Amino acid sequence: MLNKFVIISSLFLFSCSSYLIQAEEIKPKNLKCGSNSGVAFFEKNGSFTIDDKDFNYKLGLIDKNLDKSDFNFIYISKPQTSGGYVLEVEKITKNKNKHRIYFKEKTPPKGSSNIAAITATYCFLQIDNFDKVVVFIR
Amino acid sequence: MTSFRITKNLFFKIYKLLPILFIPLLLNACGGGGGGASSGGAASYTVTNCNDNGASSHRDSEYRYMSSAYHSTDPLEAICASSAYTRGATGDGIQVAVIDSGIHETHTDLNDNMIAYTTGSDVVNSDNDASDDNGHGTNVAGIIAAEHNSSGMHGVAYDAEIYGFKAFNAAGAAPSGATGAAYALVEAIGAIDIINNSWTSEGTCTSASDCRSKIGTTLYDNWEDVSQLSTPKISVFAAGNSGESEPDLECQTMKYNSDINAVSVCVVAVSYYTSGPYSTGDGKIASFSDRCGSVAAYCIAAPGDRIGSLTHTSNGFEYTTGTSFAAPMVSGGLALIMEEFSSLTPAQVVTRLLTTANDSSEYSQTSIYGHGMMNLNAATTAVANLQTINGSNLLDDENTSYYDLANNTFTSSASFSNALNSALAGQTMEVYDSFDRANFEVGVSSFFTSGSYTSQNTVENHMARLQPKTKEKVKHKNLYGNFTMEVDGNYVQSSMFQSAGDFLALGFNQSTNSFENAVDPLSGFFNDSNFGNNYLVNPYFHTGSGQDYFMSFNGNSSFGIDTFTNGNNSDLGLAFNLNPLSSTSGDAKYAGDLQIVLGTNYEQNKFLNSSSTGVFATGDMSNTNFTGVKYKKNLGDDFTFVGSGFAGYTYIDKASNSYIDKSTPLLTSTFTLGLAKANFIKKDQRIGFFINQPQRVEDGSLSLRVPTSSDRDRTVTYSNLNVDLEPDARQINFDIIFHKAVTETSNLSANLTHVQNGDHSNSSKNQNFISLFYKKTF
Numbered sequence: 001m002l003n004k005f006v007i008i009s010s011l012f013l014f015s016c017s018s019y020l021i022q023a024e025e026i027k028p029k030n031l032k033c034g035s036n037s038g039v040a041f042f043e044k045n046g047s048f049t050i051d052d053k054d055f056n057y058k059l060g061l062i063d064k065n066l067d068k069s070d071f072n073f074i075y076i077s078k079p080q081t082s083g084g085y086v087l088e089v090e091k092i093t094k095n096k097n098k099h100r101i102y103f104k105e106k107t108p109p110k111g112s113s114n115i116a117a118i119t120a121t122y123c124f125l126q127i128d129n130f131d132k133v134v135v136f137i138r
Numbered sequence: 139m140t141s142f143r144i145t146k147n148l149f150f151k152i153y154k155l156l157p158i159l160f161i162p163l164l165l166n167a168c169g170g171g172g173g174g175a176s177s178g179g180a181a182s183y184t185v186t187n188c189n190d191n192g193a194s195s196h197r198d199s200e201y202r203y204m205s206s207a208y209h210s211t212d213p214l215e216a217i218c219a220s221s222a223y224t225r226g227a228t229g230d231g232i233q234v235a236v237i238d239s240g241i242h243e244t245h246t247d248l249n250d251n252m253i254a255y256t257t258g259s260d261v262v263n264s265d266n267d268a269s270d271d272n273g274h275g276t277n278v279a280g281i282i283a284a285e286h287n288s289s290g291m292h293g294v295a296y297d298a299e300i301y302g303f304k305a306f307n308a309a310g311a312a313p314s315g316a317t318g319a320a321y322a323l324v325e326a327i328g329a330i331d332i333i334n335n336s337w338t339s340e341g342t343c344t345s346a347s348d349c350r351s352k353i354g355t356t357l358y359d360n361w362e363d364v365s366q367l368s369t370p371k372i373s374v375f376a377a378g379n380s381g382e383s384e385p386d387l388e389c390q391t392m393k394y395n396s397d398i399n400a401v402s403v404c405v406v407a408v409s410y411y412t413s414g415p416y417s418t419g420d421g422k423i424a425s426f427s428d429r430c431g432s433v434a435a436y437c438i439a440a441p442g443d444r445i446g447s448l449t450h451t452s453n454g455f456e457y458t459t460g461t462s463f464a465a466p467m468v469s470g471g472l473a474l475i476m477e478e479f480s481s482l483t484p485a486q487v488v489t490r491l492l493t494t495a496n497d498s499s500e501y502s503q504t505s506i507y508g509h510g511m512m513n514l515n516a517a518t519t520a521v522a523n524l525q526t527i528n529g530s531n532l533l534d535d536e537n538t539s540y541y542d543l544a545n546n547t548f549t550s551s552a553s554f555s556n557a558l559n560s561a562l563a564g565q566t567m568e569v570y571d572s573f574d575r576a577n578f579e580v581g582v583s584s585f586f587t588s589g590s591y592t593s594q595n596t597v598e599n600h601m602a603r604l605q606p607k608t609k610e611k612v613k614h615k616n617l618y619g620n621f622t623m624e625v626d627g628n629y630v631q632s633s634m635f636q637s638a639g640d641f642l643a644l645g646f647n648q649s650t651n652s653f654e655n656a657v658d659p660l661s662g663f664f665n666d667s668n669f670g671n672n673y674l675v676n677p678y679f680h681t682g683s684g685q686d687y688f689m690s691f692n693g694n695s696s697f698g699i700d701t702f703t704n705g706n707n708s709d710l711g712l713a714f715n716l717n718p719l720s721s722t723s724g725d726a727k728y729a730g731d732l733q734i735v736l737g738t739n740y741e742q743n744k745f746l747n748s749s750s751t752g753v754f755a756t757g758d759m760s761n762t763n764f765t766g767v768k769y770k771k772n773l774g775d776d777f778t779f780v781g782s783g784f785a786g787y788t789y790i791d792k793a794s795n796s797y798i799d800k801s802t803p804l805l806t807s808t809f810t811l812g813l814a815k816a817n818f819i820k821k822d823q824r825i826g827f828f829i830n831q832p833q834r835v836e837d838g839s840l841s842l843r844v845p846t847s848s849d850r851d852r853t854v855t856y857s858n859l860n861v862d863l864e865p866d867a868r869q870i871n872f873d874i875i876f877h878k879a880v881t882e883t884s885n886l887s888a889n890l891t892h893v894q895n896g897d898h899s900n901s902s903k904n905q906n907f908i909s910l911f912y913k914k915t916f
Contacts (some may be wrong), residue, residue, distance in 0.1 A: 034272070034308050034309065034847075035272065035279065035308070035309050035310055036272075036273060037272075037273060037274050037458050037459075037460065037462070038273065038456040038457065038458060039414075039444055039456070039457040039458060039459050040456060040457060041456075042496075050765075061449075061451070061456065062451065063451045064331060064451055064452045064454075065451075067184075070571075080379075080458075081378075081379035081380055081426060082310070082338070082340075082379055082460075083239075083272070083274065083306065083309060083310015083311055083337075084309055084310055084311035085309065085310075086309050086311075108311055109376055110340070110341070110428040111338045111339055111340065111341050111352060111387070112311060112312070112339060113306075113311070113312040113316075113317050113337050113338070114306075114310055114311050114312065114337060114338070114339075115238065115239060115272070115274045115310035115311075115336060115337045115460075115462055116336055116337050116338045116376035116377075116378055116379055116386075116461045116462040116465070117274055117277070117310070117336070117379070117458055117459065117460035117463065118426060118459040118460045119310055119460075120272075120333075122720070135436070138471050
């Protein structure tokens with residue numbers, strides 16, 4: 001009986017908080033997006049936080065002059081067959097300790113001229129105080 | 139199924155032949171005049187292998203840098219670049235434009251090969267700073283021309299120079315009109331030879347106008363313009379990375395414009411990377427790469443999966459994948475071919491690249507690989523016969539004729555071969571591939587064979603020298619009209635007419651210099667072999683194979699005429715021999731024999747017995763006027779002194795179109811001194827000492843006029859090569875000869891020969907020979 005109550009209570013509270021507490025949209029402190037055709041850069045594509053061992057390595061492949069303290073999150077998209085793809089951060093929301101980052105990757109216009117390399121787009125961000133990150137791509 | 143294969147094969151062959159349809163026209167234009175010219179033979183030309191056989195010094199760590207641990211074959215090895223490097227092709231002097239995302243021009247592995255950004259070179263931002271904010275352009279430039287500087291990697295054409303044009307932004311996309319604008323900038327720079335385009339526009343076009351519309355009218359028109367220049371610029375395009383059966387728009391455009399496709403190449407990518415997602419690492423088409431499809435006639439394959447190159451963010455290196463990186467492989471390859479063959483037009487450079495691709499086995503699938511896998515070994519090797527050009531300075535003129543290499547020879551006399559060898563050492567000249575008249579460099583000396591006196595110093599010759607002289611006797615000596623001469627062992631086939639009373643002697647077909655042999659003072663020592671007799675005979679009568687006539691008046695031979703012709707009756711010699719002193723006059727025992735010789739000879743396509751053919755041929759009437767003296771005198775009862783000396787003055791007849799352009803008369807000499815003693819220590823023992831100088835040029839020179847360079851306007855430049863024919867030393871032979879009659883039926887002979895400065899060369903090692911001969915008759 002007690003167990004049931006707890007569960008119901010939790011559901012109620014979650015529902016209540018979702019309803020009562022709106023997700024906060026935040027701006028990254030630092031943001032750098034681009035594309036790269038270095039194989040090592042996108043071999044392990046996905047999201048990397050500052051704790052990932054590949055973080056600094058990937059950062060160095062983009063620009064050795066970048067200050068590692070300026071970023072704490074990378075997202076690298078899956079490789080594309082040409083250049084011309086553009087990755088943008090559409091918005092970042094924070095809900096309690098969970099950050100949701102919405103990326104939008106634009107495909108090159110039909111018939112446009114683009115470099116003929118396998119490339120991946122990326123964004124480097126610095127976001128304050130995040131514990132969990134969920135990435136959405138459009 | 140069978141009928142499909144036949145159709146498909148025919149289809150492939152047609153594509154294979156399309157780009158070389160020019161060749162028959164070219165050969166018709168330039169192959170005239172005979173002289174051994176062979177047809178191009180390109181239609182049947184098949185390249186089965188890419189053999190990366192360059193010097194190991196060219197396959198260093200920089201050569202391997204483009205590959206990783208998971209490559210089955212290094213990219214540069216796969217295209218056999220080291221073979222081209224060994225032949226001297228490094229891209230030096232060739233300038234390549236890279237239309238891309240800009241270039242990291244200060245990269246330490248590229249900066250020395252970078253041309254400073256030109257005005258407006260950043261088309262994206264409309265400024266003069268074509269720096270790279272994406273990395274792709276730097277990757278591409280590195281594959282073409284990263285330096286060979288003992289650090290990191292080097293590009294395919296590591297001495298080529300790079301122009302950077304930024305037409306792509308940081309995202310790798312070209313703003314509208316940017317590529318066309320970049321082409322306009324390239325068109326304005328005459329020095330640019332090749333344009334690398336590692337980018338594409340996806341889509342399909344079905345006609346010239348359709349393609350023009352889809353790739354952009356500015357790009358199309360400017361591409362056409364650079365292709366129509368008097369010296370067109372070669373355009374290289376990546377095929378695209380969609381893994382489709384047809385390449386992207388730019389490659390498709392090539393099909394519909396003959397001016398463009400004559401100097402344009404489409405490139406698909408193969409993979410040697412064993413660990414990636416795009417292949418099994420066996421050099422087959424990478425899964426991402428578009429195929430050549432209907433553009434096969436202008437298409438070639440090159441490595442494009444995980445190619446190491448330069449980064450734009452530092453002086454570092456990274457790996458990249460895509461047809462983007464196969465294209466600069468080909469641009470670099472074209473730079474090597476272009477540098478190696480300065481005689482080829484840009485269209486011919488493209489044709490050679492495509493024709494020499496490895497098109498066997500897997501690569502015979504033209505719908506995938508077009509002409510096949512780029513092969514820089516075959517591309518820098520002769521496709522057909524190498525030939526010399528016969529004096530003309532126009533490679534394609536209908537009156538220009540060519541000789542196959544084997545038909546150009548010069549076999550020199552040892553009287554000047556040492557000087558000739560020294561003068562020709564390291565000298566080079568051009569010969570031409572009958573396929574496209576690509577110019578190849580060869581050593582001038584490769585056509586020359588040295589005559590040698592010392593080569594005659596064989597054991598066999600020395601032994602033969604000591605064999606007892608062949609006995610000759612004339613039957614019916616005094617019978618008028620008898621033409622028979624009997625020779626022991628059938629040594630000489632000859633006939634003689636000798637009148638009664640020894641008043642007149644006529645000879646026919648004796649061994650050469652028969653008249654002189656009759657008074658050879660050494661006949662007691664040496665037999666009749668040429669080797670033995672060379673010490674005293676007239677050196678200006680060179681032949682022994684032809685017909686020989688002599689005539690002498692009265693039995694004392696006080697006056698005679700000696701003639702020769704060679705086997706072809708093309709050489710003629712005439713000598714007058716005067717014998718003012720005769721051992722038969724006065725006191726024969728102590729009298730001397732003196733013979734004075736005056737004469738002249740004419741040699742056809744030779745001089746001083748140096749024969750030549752092809753572009754080194756001499757004329758029909760090289761002439762030598764000569765004089766000589768031979769003297770023998772008995773000194774006391776046992777000693778005999780002999781001496782001879784000859785000198786000649788040779789005028790070389792120049793043949794039309796011969797590379798032997800001019801000459802001064804050649805003064806030559808030879809001499810022999812000897813002293814013989816009979817009853818040496820014991821009766822029936824004889825000994826002789828002889829000093830001899832073989833024929834030697836004392837003064838005179840040749841001027842060779844050889845082709846040494848050629849230009850893309852198909853003209854040849856000749857250079858003069860002056861050859862002083864006087865050797866740097868004087869050969870002297872020292873001989874001691876001993877003869878002993880052991881019994882009436884047995885003889886013992888010995889000969890010690892010391893040769894100093896053999897073949898008149900101060901670099902020759904001295905030679906010493908000791909020979910013994912014992913003969914017993916049973």
